[in-house]
Amino acid sequence: MIRSLLIAGVMALCFSAPALAENDNIGERLPQANIEGLAQSPAGSLDELAGRVVLIEFFAYW
Amino acid sequence: MHEEYESQGLSIVALTNEGEDKTVPWIKSQGAEYAYAYDRGAKMQRALGVRGIPNAILVDATGKIIWQGFPTTLPVDVLKDALKGAISTPVYEWTGTAKGIKSSFLKGDYGKALKAADILAEKEDLGKEIGDLLRGIISTRIEKIESQLEAGDVFAAYSSAKAFAKKVKGLPEAAAVKAIVKSISGDKVLKKILSTQEKLSEIKATEHPKRKDCEKSIDKLEKLLKSNKDPYTEEQLRAQIKALKNMRRKLRS
Structure with a gap:
């Protein structure tokens, strides 16, 4: 219980601040950045995913 | 849930700014089967203003960002609507x-x-x-x-x-x-605006490791501000001057 509250608290901290900045991206194109080494995908690169709806998730592990 | 939408045209890609040395063993240890790629130097993440992780963006079939947020909060109707535009043969x-x-x-x-x-x-x-x-x-x-x-x-x-x-x-x-x-x-007016904005963008791309670099750029920007008549450009110039002044304060001579 305490742990989940803590997680919720941390998440609220992380996500309350950039809310405005994130909305600014709606309607924009994906920024130019070299995304490399696409693995475990039938596509050879992100460009080959054009025409599909793409959910890009930023993740980290620790 | 993902499999159902993947057959309708959804692709999920996880991006990390860690290197292969950490990522590959981690993916293996988790038995993760999803697609992943490397966002070197977190360039994409920074360009999108992503500060909290996990964070996700949904891009439509034409390459336009249509949603951004905490991954599990993606509204199903937004996704379903976007899938209508997906191509059947990728x-x-x-x-x-x-x-x-x-x-x-x-x-x-x-x-x-x-x-x-x-x-x-x-x-x-x-x-x-x-x-x-x-x-x-x-x-x-x-x-x-x-x-x-x-x-x-x-x-x-x-x-x-x-x-x-x-x-x-x-x-x-x-x-x-x-x-x-x-x-x-x-167009004379637009050409003048173009030239000012071009100079502004050069300054934005310049590194300012020392106070005097900041001062030099602030000087240039103030000159541009004087001859500028466009309100949008003025706002941009002022914002950059403010940012450089802040930076100057933090730097040693």
Whole structure:
């Protein structure tokens, strides 16, 4: 219980601040950045995913 | 849930700014089967203003960002709506008769790709589908350039239009893109704004390791501000001056 509250608290901290900045991206194109080494995908690169709806998730592990 | 939508045109890609040395063993230890790639130096993450992780963005079939947020909060209706625009045969399956179109498309030669798609469309449904997709991508790009110009970002509109004109060479759409370039370069007021914004963008791209670098740039920006009459550019110039003044305060001489 305490742990989940803590997680919720941390998440609220992380996500309350950039809310405005994130909305600014709606309607924009994906920024130019070299995304490399696409693995475990039938596509050879992100460009080959054009025409599909793409959910890009930023993740980290620790 | 993901599998159901993947068959309808959704691809999920996880991005990390860690290197292969940490990522590959982690993916293996988790038994993760999803697609992943490397966002070197967190460039994409920074360009999108992502500060909290996990965070996700949804990109539609034409390359436009339509949603951003905490991954599990993606509204199903937003996703379902976007999937209506997804192509049934993805680019990586453009083989055989569509192989040449794939190669032109990936090289950024939309003009050549679209012409070939229209020829293929006479024989195969895939040609029509590819043609529709390319037209969608092209119109999204042109709309974006027009909205940049409308918002007052003359430099962004001008440089995108110039670069995009090459991609759509030979197509009727090229005329619209060239018209944007001409409407800027042929207009005295817009040309002046373009020049100021171009100088501003050079300063933005410059590194300012020392106080005197900041001072030099602030000086240049204040000069630009004096001769500028455009409100949008003024706002941009003032914001940059403010940022450099903050930076100057933090730097040692």
